[in-house]
Amino acid sequence: MPAYRDIVRRIDSIKNTQKITKAMQVVAATRLRRAQAAVQATRPYAEKMLEVLQTAGERATEYKHPFLVRREGTRAVMILVTTDKGLAGAINVNSIRAATRYMQEHYPDQPKYVTLGRKGRDFLLRFRRNVIAETSGLPDRPSIATILSGVAVALEEYTRGDVDAVLLCYAKWISTLRQEAVVRTLIPAEIPVREKEASPPADYIYEPDPESVLDALLPRYVETQVYQAVLENKASEYSAKMIAMQNATKAAGDFIDSLTLFANKVRQAGITTELMEIVGGAEALRSAG
Amino acid sequence: MKYPLRVVSVERSLFEGEVEFIIANGADGELGVMARHAPLMTVLKPGPLRIQEVMGGQEQVLFVGGGFLEVLPERVTVLADVAEHADEISVERAEEARRRAQEKLAGTLTTAEETEFQNALAIAEARLRLARLRRG
Numbered sequence: 001m002p003a004y005r006d007i008v009r010r011i012d013s014i015k016n017t018q019k020i021t022k023a024m025q026v027v028a029a030t031r032l033r034r035a036q037a038a039v040q041a042t043r044p045y046a047e048k049m050l051e052v053l054q055t056a057g058e059r060a061t062e063y064k065h066p067f068l069v070r071r072e073g074t075r076a077v078m079i080l081v082t083t084d085k086g087l088a089g090a091i092n093v094n095s096i097r098a099a100t101r102y103m104q105e106h107y108p109d110q111p112k113y114v115t116l117g118r119k120g121r122d123f124l125l126r127f128r129r130n131v132i133a134e135t136s137g138l139p140d141r142p143s144i145a146t147i148l149s150g151v152a153v154a155l156e157e158y159t160r161g162d163v164d165a166v167l168l169c170y171a172k173w174i175s176t177l178r179q180e181a182v183v184r185t186l187i188p189a190e191i192p193v194r195e196k197e198a199s200p201p202a203d204y205i206y207e208p209d210p211e212s213v214l215d216a217l218l219p220r221y222v223e224t225q226v227y228q229a230v231l232e233n234k235a236s237e238y239s240a241k242m243i244a245m246q247n248a249t250k251a252a253g254d255f256i257d258s259l260t261l262f263a264n265k266v267r268q269a270g271i272t273t274e275l276m277e278i279v280g281g282a283e284a285l286r287s288a289g
Numbered sequence: 290m291k292y293p294l295r296v297v298s299v300e301r302s303l304f305e306g307e308v309e310f311i312i313a314n315g316a317d318g319e320l321g322v323m324a325r326h327a328p329l330m331t332v333l334k335p336g337p338l339r340i341q342e343v344m345g346g347q348e349q350v351l352f353v354g355g356g357f358l359e360v361l362p363e364r365v366t367v368l369a370d371v372a373e374h375a376d377e378i379s380v381e382r383a384e385e386a387r388r389r390a391q392e393k394l395a396g397t398l399t400t401a402e403e404t405e406f407q408n409a410l411a412i413a414e415a416r417l418r419l420a421r422l423r424r425g
Binding site: 041042044045046048049052055056143144145148149152203204205206207208210212213216217220223224227 | 295297298299300301302315316317327328329330331332357359360366368370371405
Protein backbone atom coordinates (compact mmCIF):
# COMPACT_ATOMS: atom_id res chain seq x y z
CA MET A 1 0.00 0.00 0.00
CA PRO A 2 1.39 3.44 -0.94
CA ALA A 3 2.33 5.82 1.81
CA TYR A 4 -0.19 8.50 2.75
CA ARG A 5 2.31 11.29 2.03
CA ASP A 6 2.85 10.01 -1.53
CA ILE A 7 -0.85 10.14 -2.31
CA VAL A 8 -1.13 13.67 -0.94
CA ARG A 9 1.80 14.71 -3.09
CA ARG A 10 0.06 13.22 -6.10
CA ILE A 11 -3.12 15.12 -5.29
CA ASP A 12 -1.17 18.39 -5.07
CA SER A 13 0.38 17.77 -8.46
CA ILE A 14 -3.00 17.11 -10.04
CA LYS A 15 -4.36 20.26 -8.40
CA ASN A 16 -1.61 22.23 -10.14
CA THR A 17 -2.50 20.66 -13.48
CA GLN A 18 -6.11 21.51 -12.84
CA LYS A 19 -5.23 25.14 -12.22
CA ILE A 20 -3.46 25.26 -15.56
CA THR A 21 -6.30 23.65 -17.51
CA LYS A 22 -8.78 25.94 -15.80
CA ALA A 23 -6.71 28.98 -16.78
CA MET A 24 -6.41 27.75 -20.36
CA GLN A 25 -10.16 27.29 -20.47
CA VAL A 26 -10.77 30.88 -19.40
CA VAL A 27 -8.21 32.23 -21.86
CA ALA A 28 -9.75 30.20 -24.69
CA ALA A 29 -13.19 31.57 -23.84
CA THR A 30 -11.95 35.18 -24.10
CA ARG A 31 -10.09 34.51 -27.31
CA LEU A 32 -13.14 32.79 -28.75
CA ARG A 33 -15.14 35.95 -28.31
CA ARG A 34 -12.42 37.97 -29.99
CA ALA A 35 -12.16 35.50 -32.87
CA GLN A 36 -15.91 35.64 -33.40
CA ALA A 37 -15.76 39.43 -33.54
CA ALA A 38 -13.01 39.17 -36.16
CA VAL A 39 -15.17 36.86 -38.29
CA GLN A 40 -18.04 39.32 -37.97
CA ALA A 41 -15.85 42.21 -39.07
CA THR A 42 -15.19 40.60 -42.47
CA ARG A 43 -18.88 40.26 -43.31
CA PRO A 44 -19.59 43.76 -44.76
CA TYR A 45 -16.65 43.47 -47.16
CA ALA A 46 -17.47 39.91 -48.19
CA GLU A 47 -21.13 40.67 -48.79
CA LYS A 48 -20.40 43.79 -50.80
CA MET A 49 -17.79 41.95 -52.83
CA LEU A 50 -20.23 39.19 -53.71
CA GLU A 51 -22.81 41.76 -54.75
CA VAL A 52 -20.37 43.55 -57.03
CA LEU A 53 -19.20 40.24 -58.47
CA GLN A 54 -22.77 39.25 -59.28
CA THR A 55 -23.49 42.55 -61.00
CA ALA A 56 -20.25 42.49 -62.97
CA GLY A 57 -20.89 38.85 -63.89
CA GLU A 58 -24.32 39.72 -65.26
CA ARG A 59 -22.84 42.46 -67.35
CA ALA A 60 -19.94 40.48 -68.80
CA THR A 61 -21.83 37.32 -69.65
CA GLU A 62 -19.86 36.47 -72.76
CA TYR A 63 -16.59 36.87 -70.91
CA LYS A 64 -15.31 33.82 -69.05
CA HIS A 65 -12.55 34.45 -66.57
CA PRO A 66 -10.33 31.33 -66.25
CA PHE A 67 -11.34 31.05 -62.57
CA LEU A 68 -14.93 30.46 -63.64
CA VAL A 69 -14.16 27.75 -66.19
CA ARG A 70 -14.63 24.14 -65.16
CA ARG A 71 -11.70 22.00 -66.26
CA GLU A 72 -11.69 18.30 -66.97
CA GLY A 73 -9.04 16.55 -64.91
CA THR A 74 -8.38 15.34 -61.43
CA ARG A 75 -5.38 17.34 -60.30
CA ALA A 76 -5.99 19.77 -57.47
CA VAL A 77 -4.29 21.86 -54.86
CA MET A 78 -5.84 21.81 -51.39
CA ILE A 79 -5.49 24.77 -49.06
CA LEU A 80 -5.62 23.19 -45.61
CA VAL A 81 -6.29 25.42 -42.62
CA THR A 82 -5.30 24.02 -39.22
CA THR A 83 -4.20 25.39 -35.86
CA ASP A 84 -0.63 26.00 -34.76
CA LYS A 85 -1.03 24.57 -31.30
CA GLY A 86 -2.52 21.39 -29.97
CA LEU A 87 -4.69 20.72 -26.92
CA ALA A 88 -7.73 21.58 -28.99
CA GLY A 89 -9.57 18.31 -29.18
CA ALA A 90 -10.01 16.60 -32.52
CA ILE A 91 -10.47 19.57 -34.87
CA ASN A 92 -7.13 19.24 -36.66
CA VAL A 93 -7.42 15.49 -37.02
CA ASN A 94 -10.90 15.92 -38.47
CA SER A 95 -9.83 18.60 -40.95
CA ILE A 96 -6.77 16.68 -42.10
CA ARG A 97 -8.78 13.51 -42.56
CA ALA A 98 -11.54 15.35 -44.45
CA ALA A 99 -8.99 17.03 -46.72
CA THR A 100 -6.94 13.95 -47.58
CA ARG A 101 -10.04 11.82 -48.08
CA TYR A 102 -11.65 14.34 -50.37
CA MET A 103 -8.49 14.54 -52.42
CA GLN A 104 -8.29 10.75 -52.69
CA GLU A 105 -11.89 10.45 -53.81
CA HIS A 106 -12.17 13.38 -56.20
CA TYR A 107 -8.68 14.51 -57.18
CA PRO A 108 -6.34 11.53 -56.83
CA ASP A 109 -3.92 12.80 -59.48
CA GLN A 110 -0.70 14.31 -58.00
CA PRO A 111 -2.35 15.97 -55.01
CA LYS A 112 -0.71 19.18 -53.82
CA TYR A 113 -1.21 21.01 -50.56
CA VAL A 114 -0.84 24.53 -49.25
CA THR A 115 -0.99 24.58 -45.46
CA LEU A 116 -1.97 27.45 -43.21
CA GLY A 117 -1.14 26.36 -39.66
CA ARG A 118 1.61 24.23 -38.21
CA LYS A 119 -0.37 21.08 -37.36
CA GLY A 120 -1.49 20.44 -40.93
CA ARG A 121 1.98 21.05 -42.29
CA ASP A 122 3.65 18.69 -39.81
CA PHE A 123 1.15 15.94 -40.48
CA LEU A 124 1.31 16.14 -44.27
CA LEU A 125 5.10 16.30 -44.30
CA ARG A 126 5.31 13.27 -42.04
CA PHE A 127 3.23 11.34 -44.54
CA ARG A 128 5.31 12.65 -47.44
CA ARG A 129 2.52 14.59 -49.12
CA ASN A 130 3.46 17.28 -51.56
CA VAL A 131 3.27 20.55 -49.59
CA ILE A 132 4.05 23.34 -52.05
CA ALA A 133 3.66 26.29 -49.68
CA GLU A 134 3.04 26.81 -46.00
CA THR A 135 2.45 29.58 -43.51
CA SER A 136 2.48 28.90 -39.81
CA GLY A 137 2.52 30.83 -36.57
CA LEU A 138 -0.56 32.83 -37.51
CA PRO A 139 -1.39 35.44 -34.86
CA ASP A 140 -4.82 35.56 -33.23
CA ARG A 141 -6.02 38.27 -35.50
CA PRO A 142 -3.98 37.75 -38.64
CA SER A 143 -4.01 40.49 -41.24
CA ILE A 144 -4.97 39.31 -44.69
CA ALA A 145 -1.38 39.90 -45.83
CA THR A 146 -0.18 36.91 -43.80
CA ILE A 147 -2.19 34.43 -45.85
CA LEU A 148 -1.76 36.03 -49.28
CA SER A 149 1.50 34.34 -50.25
CA GLY A 150 0.06 30.86 -49.70
CA VAL A 151 -3.03 31.71 -51.72
CA ALA A 152 -0.88 33.28 -54.46
CA VAL A 153 1.07 30.03 -54.86
CA ALA A 154 -2.16 28.03 -55.23
CA LEU A 155 -3.60 30.50 -57.74
CA GLU A 156 -0.39 30.44 -59.74
CA GLU A 157 -0.55 26.65 -59.99
CA TYR A 158 -4.00 27.00 -61.44
CA THR A 159 -3.14 29.82 -63.84
CA ARG A 160 -0.16 27.84 -65.13
CA GLY A 161 -2.52 24.93 -65.78
CA ASP A 162 -0.75 22.58 -63.37
CA VAL A 163 -3.92 21.86 -61.43
CA ASP A 164 -7.59 21.69 -62.38
CA ALA A 165 -9.10 22.91 -59.14
CA VAL A 166 -8.28 24.80 -55.96
CA LEU A 167 -9.91 23.52 -52.80
CA LEU A 168 -10.17 24.76 -49.24
CA CYS A 169 -10.58 22.78 -46.04
CA TYR A 170 -11.10 24.22 -42.56
CA ALA A 171 -13.04 23.65 -39.35
CA LYS A 172 -16.35 25.44 -39.68
CA TRP A 173 -17.71 26.92 -36.48
CA ILE A 174 -21.25 25.69 -35.86
CA SER A 175 -21.58 26.15 -32.13
CA THR A 176 -19.31 26.18 -29.11
CA LEU A 177 -19.85 22.45 -28.87
CA ARG A 178 -19.72 21.63 -32.55
CA GLN A 179 -17.13 22.30 -35.22
CA GLU A 180 -17.19 20.55 -38.52
CA ALA A 181 -14.47 20.00 -41.08
CA VAL A 182 -15.70 21.29 -44.44
CA VAL A 183 -14.18 21.13 -47.91
CA ARG A 184 -15.06 23.86 -50.38
CA THR A 185 -14.18 24.41 -54.02
CA LEU A 186 -12.60 27.83 -54.55
CA ILE A 187 -11.83 27.38 -58.23
CA PRO A 188 -13.76 26.85 -60.45
CA ALA A 189 -15.59 29.57 -58.54
CA GLU A 190 -19.31 29.30 -58.15
CA ILE A 191 -20.81 32.73 -57.79
CA PRO A 192 -24.12 32.15 -56.00
CA VAL A 193 -26.95 33.49 -58.14
CA ARG A 194 -28.59 36.58 -56.77
CA GLU A 195 -32.11 36.25 -55.43
CA LYS A 196 -34.52 37.52 -58.03
CA GLU A 197 -35.17 41.23 -57.84
CA ALA A 198 -33.55 41.59 -54.43
CA SER A 199 -32.21 44.84 -55.80
CA PRO A 200 -32.39 45.79 -59.46
CA PRO A 201 -28.98 45.26 -61.08
CA ALA A 202 -27.12 48.53 -61.33
CA ASP A 203 -26.14 49.69 -64.76
CA TYR A 204 -22.60 50.85 -64.19
CA ILE A 205 -20.02 52.61 -66.20
CA TYR A 206 -17.04 50.29 -65.85
CA GLU A 207 -13.60 51.71 -65.64
CA PRO A 208 -11.61 50.48 -67.51
CA ASP A 209 -14.17 47.78 -68.55
CA PRO A 210 -16.23 44.95 -66.97
CA GLU A 211 -13.61 42.36 -67.88
CA SER A 212 -10.74 44.04 -66.03
CA VAL A 213 -12.98 44.64 -63.04
CA LEU A 214 -13.82 40.93 -62.99
CA ASP A 215 -10.13 40.07 -63.45
CA ALA A 216 -9.26 42.12 -60.40
CA LEU A 217 -12.25 40.97 -58.36
CA LEU A 218 -11.97 37.19 -58.68
CA PRO A 219 -8.57 36.71 -57.01
CA ARG A 220 -9.78 39.03 -54.22
CA TYR A 221 -12.89 36.92 -53.87
CA VAL A 222 -10.82 33.76 -53.41
CA GLU A 223 -8.48 35.50 -50.96
CA THR A 224 -11.40 36.78 -48.94
CA GLN A 225 -12.85 33.28 -48.68
CA VAL A 226 -9.54 31.87 -47.45
CA TYR A 227 -9.15 34.74 -45.00
CA GLN A 228 -12.61 34.16 -43.60
CA ALA A 229 -11.84 30.45 -43.29
CA VAL A 230 -8.68 31.22 -41.32
CA LEU A 231 -10.59 33.45 -38.93
CA GLU A 232 -13.41 30.96 -38.56
CA ASN A 233 -10.89 28.22 -37.92
CA LYS A 234 -9.52 30.34 -35.08
CA ALA A 235 -12.99 30.54 -33.55
CA SER A 236 -13.33 26.77 -33.92
CA GLU A 237 -9.91 26.26 -32.38
CA TYR A 238 -10.76 28.22 -29.27
CA SER A 239 -14.18 26.59 -28.93
CA ALA A 240 -12.60 23.16 -29.14
CA LYS A 241 -9.85 24.17 -26.76
CA MET A 242 -12.33 25.57 -24.28
CA ILE A 243 -14.31 22.33 -24.26
CA ALA A 244 -11.19 20.17 -24.13
CA MET A 245 -9.86 22.14 -21.18
CA GLN A 246 -13.24 22.08 -19.46
CA ASN A 247 -13.24 18.29 -19.73
CA ALA A 248 -9.66 18.13 -18.51
CA THR A 249 -10.50 20.30 -15.50
CA LYS A 250 -13.46 18.08 -14.70
CA ALA A 251 -11.44 14.89 -15.10
CA ALA A 252 -8.77 16.30 -12.80
CA GLY A 253 -11.47 17.14 -10.24
CA ASP A 254 -12.87 13.59 -10.36
CA PHE A 255 -9.39 12.18 -10.02
CA ILE A 256 -8.66 14.40 -7.03
CA ASP A 257 -11.91 13.25 -5.37
CA SER A 258 -11.15 9.56 -5.77
CA LEU A 259 -7.54 10.03 -4.67
CA THR A 260 -8.68 11.98 -1.61
CA LEU A 261 -10.98 9.12 -0.72
CA PHE A 262 -8.16 6.68 -1.18
CA ALA A 263 -5.79 8.84 0.88
CA ASN A 264 -8.30 8.94 3.74
CA LYS A 265 -8.65 5.18 3.62
CA VAL A 266 -4.91 4.75 3.74
CA ARG A 267 -4.65 7.17 6.64
CA GLN A 268 -7.46 5.39 8.47
CA ALA A 269 -5.84 2.03 7.84
CA GLY A 270 -2.57 3.43 9.20
CA ILE A 271 -4.29 4.64 12.38
CA THR A 272 -6.03 1.30 12.80
CA THR A 273 -2.78 -0.59 12.44
CA GLU A 274 -1.08 1.68 14.93
CA LEU A 275 -3.92 1.25 17.42
CA MET A 276 -3.75 -2.50 17.02
CA GLU A 277 -0.03 -2.39 17.70
CA ILE A 278 -0.48 -0.26 20.81
CA VAL A 279 -3.30 -2.43 22.11
CA GLY A 280 -1.33 -5.58 21.27
CA GLY A 281 1.76 -4.18 23.03
CA ALA A 282 -0.23 -3.19 26.11
CA GLU A 283 -1.89 -6.60 26.15
CA ALA A 284 1.51 -8.31 25.98
CA LEU A 285 2.90 -6.15 28.79
CA ARG A 286 -0.07 -6.92 31.05
CA SER A 287 0.08 -10.66 30.54
CA ALA A 288 3.83 -10.55 31.13
CA GLY A 289 3.38 -8.49 34.31
CA MET B 290 -25.66 67.74 -51.34
CA LYS B 291 -24.53 64.79 -49.26
CA TYR B 292 -24.56 61.09 -49.98
CA PRO B 293 -23.78 58.05 -47.78
CA LEU B 294 -20.25 56.69 -48.10
CA ARG B 295 -18.90 53.46 -46.76
CA VAL B 296 -15.25 52.37 -46.80
CA VAL B 297 -14.64 48.74 -45.85
CA SER B 298 -11.55 46.54 -45.88
CA VAL B 299 -11.58 42.80 -45.24
CA GLU B 300 -10.37 43.40 -41.73
CA ARG B 301 -12.64 46.21 -40.63
CA SER B 302 -14.93 49.03 -41.56
CA LEU B 303 -13.05 52.33 -41.90
CA PHE B 304 -15.55 54.99 -42.64
CA GLU B 305 -19.28 55.29 -42.60
CA GLY B 306 -21.11 58.55 -42.95
CA GLU B 307 -22.58 61.29 -45.09
CA VAL B 308 -20.17 63.16 -47.33
CA GLU B 309 -20.29 65.71 -50.10
CA PHE B 310 -17.16 64.96 -52.06
CA ILE B 311 -14.44 62.32 -52.33
CA ILE B 312 -11.32 62.06 -54.46
CA ALA B 313 -10.02 58.58 -55.27
CA ASN B 314 -7.08 57.19 -57.20
CA GLY B 315 -8.83 55.30 -60.02
CA ALA B 316 -7.34 52.99 -62.62
CA ASP B 317 -7.58 55.75 -65.23
CA GLY B 318 -6.42 58.57 -62.97
CA GLU B 319 -7.80 60.60 -60.11
CA LEU B 320 -11.51 61.02 -59.95
CA GLY B 321 -13.85 63.02 -57.79
CA VAL B 322 -17.32 61.88 -56.83
CA MET B 323 -20.12 64.20 -55.87
CA ALA B 324 -23.77 63.38 -55.25
CA ARG B 325 -25.74 62.31 -58.36
CA HIS B 326 -22.60 60.97 -60.02
CA ALA B 327 -23.43 58.42 -62.72
CA PRO B 328 -23.30 54.77 -61.52
CA LEU B 329 -19.69 53.68 -61.79
CA MET B 330 -17.51 50.72 -60.96
CA THR B 331 -13.78 51.18 -61.06
CA VAL B 332 -10.57 49.57 -59.95
CA LEU B 333 -8.54 51.70 -57.53
CA LYS B 334 -4.77 52.02 -57.52
CA PRO B 335 -2.80 52.32 -54.28
CA GLY B 336 -3.05 55.88 -53.01
CA PRO B 337 -4.94 58.28 -50.82
CA LEU B 338 -8.70 58.49 -50.64
CA ARG B 339 -9.68 62.03 -49.71
CA ILE B 340 -13.01 62.52 -48.03
CA GLN B 341 -14.66 65.91 -47.63
CA GLU B 342 -17.73 65.92 -45.47
CA VAL B 343 -18.35 69.46 -46.58
CA MET B 344 -17.18 70.37 -50.06
CA GLY B 345 -13.88 72.24 -49.80
CA GLY B 346 -13.91 71.94 -46.02
CA GLN B 347 -11.93 69.79 -43.61
CA GLU B 348 -10.45 66.80 -45.41
CA GLN B 349 -10.06 63.30 -44.03
CA VAL B 350 -7.46 61.15 -45.76
CA LEU B 351 -7.49 57.35 -45.83
CA PHE B 352 -4.78 55.25 -47.35
CA VAL B 353 -6.07 52.65 -49.80
CA GLY B 354 -3.75 49.97 -51.15
CA GLY B 355 -5.84 49.26 -54.21
CA GLY B 356 -9.42 48.07 -54.34
CA PHE B 357 -12.71 48.98 -55.93
CA LEU B 358 -15.00 51.97 -55.96
CA GLU B 359 -18.70 51.52 -56.56
CA VAL B 360 -20.94 54.49 -57.18
CA LEU B 361 -24.67 53.87 -57.05
CA PRO B 362 -27.42 56.51 -57.21
CA GLU B 363 -28.16 56.13 -53.50
CA ARG B 364 -24.75 55.30 -52.03
CA VAL B 365 -21.02 54.96 -52.62
CA THR B 366 -18.90 52.05 -51.44
CA VAL B 367 -15.13 51.58 -51.40
CA LEU B 368 -13.81 48.04 -51.11
CA ALA B 369 -10.27 48.65 -49.97
CA ASP B 370 -7.47 46.07 -50.09
CA VAL B 371 -5.48 47.44 -47.21
CA ALA B 372 -6.90 50.58 -45.76
CA GLU B 373 -5.79 52.71 -42.87
CA HIS B 374 -6.19 56.19 -41.59
CA ALA B 375 -3.42 58.52 -42.66
CA ASP B 376 -2.44 59.31 -39.08
CA GLU B 377 -1.86 55.59 -38.41
CA ILE B 378 0.91 55.51 -40.98
CA SER B 379 4.40 56.19 -39.73
CA VAL B 380 7.16 57.26 -42.09
CA GLU B 381 9.61 54.80 -40.56
CA ARG B 382 7.36 51.81 -41.08
CA ALA B 383 6.55 52.79 -44.65
CA GLU B 384 10.24 53.38 -45.36
CA GLU B 385 11.14 49.97 -43.97
CA ALA B 386 8.43 48.19 -45.95
CA ARG B 387 9.68 49.82 -49.12
CA ARG B 388 13.26 48.76 -48.43
CA ARG B 389 12.15 45.18 -47.78
CA ALA B 390 10.16 45.03 -51.00
CA GLN B 391 13.07 46.43 -53.01
CA GLU B 392 15.53 43.96 -51.48
CA LYS B 393 13.27 41.08 -52.35
CA LEU B 394 12.78 42.36 -55.89
CA ALA B 395 16.54 42.43 -56.36
CA GLY B 396 16.73 38.64 -56.00
CA THR B 397 15.44 36.15 -58.54
CA LEU B 398 11.74 35.60 -58.34
CA THR B 399 8.83 33.74 -59.84
CA THR B 400 6.23 35.87 -61.59
CA ALA B 401 3.73 35.58 -58.75
CA GLU B 402 6.30 36.71 -56.23
CA GLU B 403 7.37 39.52 -58.46
CA THR B 404 3.88 40.94 -58.87
CA GLU B 405 3.38 40.54 -55.14
CA PHE B 406 6.47 42.56 -54.34
CA GLN B 407 5.79 45.10 -57.07
CA ASN B 408 2.48 45.58 -55.39
CA ALA B 409 4.06 45.82 -51.95
CA LEU B 410 6.48 48.37 -53.32
CA ALA B 411 3.73 50.47 -54.87
CA ILE B 412 1.80 50.35 -51.59
CA ALA B 413 4.85 51.28 -49.53
CA GLU B 414 5.65 54.20 -51.80
CA ALA B 415 2.09 55.49 -51.80
CA ARG B 416 2.06 55.28 -48.00
CA LEU B 417 5.29 57.14 -47.77
CA ARG B 418 4.02 59.93 -50.01
CA LEU B 419 0.92 60.20 -47.87
CA ALA B 420 2.84 60.20 -44.61
CA ARG B 421 5.07 62.99 -45.93
CA LEU B 422 2.01 64.88 -47.12
CA ARG B 423 0.63 64.79 -43.59
CA ARG B 424 3.86 66.03 -42.10
CA GLY B 425 4.60 68.84 -44.50
